[in-house]
Amino acid sequence: MLLFLEQLLNGLQFGVMLFLLAAGLTLIFGIMGLINLAHGSLYMVGAFVCATVVAYTGSFLLAVVAGAAAAGLAGLVIESTIMRRLYDRGHLDQVLATFGLILFFNEAVRMIWGPRPLNVDIPTWLSGSVELFPGGGYPVYRLAIIVIGLAIALAMWWLVQRTRLGMLIRAGAADREMVAALGVDTRVLFAGVFVLGAMLAGLGGALAGPIFTVGVGMGENILILTFVVIVVGGIGSIRGALVGALLVGVVDTLGRAYLPTLLRWVTDPASADGIGAGLASMLVYILMAAVLIWRPRGLLPAHGH
Amino acid sequence: MNNHKPFAAVLAALALAAAPVAGAEPVRIGMITTLSGGGSALGVDVRDGFMLAVGDDDTLGGVPVEVLIEDDARDTSRSREAAQRMIQREQVSIFTGTIWSNLALATVPRILAADGLFLSPNAGPAEFAGSDCHPGYFNVAWQNDNLHEAMGQYVNDEGYDNVYLVAPNYPAGRDALEGFKRYYQGDIAGELNTSLGQQDYASELATIRNADPEAVFFFLPGGMGVNFLRQYDQAGMRDSIPLYGPAFSFDEAILEAAGSAAEGAINGAQWSPDLDNAANREFVEAFQAKYDRRPSLYASQGYDTARLLASALAAVDGDISDMQALRAAVREADFESVRGDFRFNTNQHPIQDIHVRRVVPAEGGGHTNELVGMAFPEHRDAYVGDCAME
CATH class of the missing domain: 3.40.50.2300 (Response regulator)
Structure with missing residues (x-):
């Protein structure tokens, strides 16, 4: 039972990480209709800048802020030079252009920081573990990620539901042309949303630094799962992104933890381990397929789509 | 059948033209390795270790060499195409550099079919150690297991x-x-x-x-x-x-x-930076001096590969037209390995501590x-x- 609770926390933590990426991706896709494969590159930029600032200043807080800011800046630059030209093009053009950006960012990062991965230590005030349940210590840093992730989710909810900007975002997700026709400067709105998404991705990358490898290509692995999240949650919806992210995080973690054991009931241990591992890595995609059959537009889609 | 004769004659003429005269043309070595994308740190280390042994005067065992370095980006088809291109256009017959077993399995058969020599600095799939062993394939690192x-x-x-x-x-x-x-x-x-x-x-x-x-x-x-x-x-x-x-x-x-x-x-x-032998002490110091970082296991493998080849090139006096003789010289493994004692088993894989x-x-x-x-x-x-x- 304790183990199950710990695994649930692990799933939650993985889920909020995914949410930080999915929130931006879903807004950009929902409002501008842009498939941004380079979203993972912004996550990578955040992680690398965070690692560098930690190395020079020793302050983790400053580094996380710098990582998010750098990703936002990179987002602003690619939005105003490249993405802006892609909003009215087809999805294939967007995929091609943003895939090119992935290659560009990977090589650029390799030229600046070199091919070897970087190391970010957990700051001392977040290291160690707390005894949430007797005999089961849980790393403080992972708890901190859960808290920060849920706080960001709350802030995003407030932004989208309670502010004027949020109203425009919701309206944009529902009907882009109508918002433009009503006299809203969509160029500014789109740029703002893109930068916001980029900053969240950069924040995710910065927070991931101490747990994951800060290396070239780190964004691609997590990007695939992020797309699964927004498809499961419903494109263009922040609530959907949160629900989808937590669902994918928990299902993936529990699947890895328990599928091999469950399969031992029906087959011998060796093949249970093999099949279980294979099945566990497919589980989130099976979840996605099931959700799409049941609700083709995702669990909590934005209105009007 | 007659149609094949002129073709064979052309091939023979080409082969003759390509055969280097000892001392005149540098021996060409094809290094196809992973220098960009994921896992590039390994390829970079193998290359740097190899080039450390080649040195600034571009020789191995006193024989002038030209190392053609190509990036495979950890991609099977890029690796295979690079080998094909080097065999056909540059008349390269000595190859090394491959890091990954799946790339080796795709690329090495092409090289061997062209009667080439392949010295693996890293990849050691079971196939090449067992049923698919070949006189032209040497593994200088280890079998994968x-x-x-x-x-x-x-x-x-x-x-x-x-x-x-x-x-x-x-x-x-x-x-x-x-x-x-x-x-x-x-x-x-x-x-x-x-x-x-x-x-x-x-x-x-x-x-x-x-x-x-x-x-x-x-x-x-x-x-x-x-x-x-x-x-x-x-x-x-x-x-x-x-x-x-x-x-x-x-x-x-x-x-x-x-x-x-x-x-x-x-x-x-099979190697450690503090292994106590003269070749290793020299290697660790020279690598650090040249590249300003600590040598890795992969760098030591690249270095050993180059030094093995140097010993063979010296033994045949830089004449690689007789592939049989070159292979026999490589098989002798008459070089000071940074690992200490090193010799080849019958499947041309190392016997080592x-x-x-x-x-x-x-x-x-x-x-x-x-x-x-x-x-x-x-x-x-x-x-x-x-x-x-x-």
């Missing part, structure tokens, strides 16, 4: 009999666990097959801690290993459950990224490996029996 086997033996020797195993769910991962189990006699507390490229191991770590094993053996190459090591440390398991793995999980790039999380881990390797190392803090910051013992003296791979060569 060797370093895992060493850990199986050592964990046994240490008296552990309840070990947890972790490896990714792909061919090399399964081979690693097979290699470990070939020599390990005790109980297996559990086995986790993680997915390739997995970043988060929180779930696996909780499962392992719950199983309460005496030790953990893991093989997670590249970034996966860094993630695992750091999360293992963060979960507070480094002090309670000792970690064992192959040297691949503790190379210089990984140690740099993992920081103190890797400290104390035990790993099997496999050592045990521990990760320790290095002088001047960072971490490095130091020798703590030996797993196998004069180890041979398990596939030599399937090889028809004698």
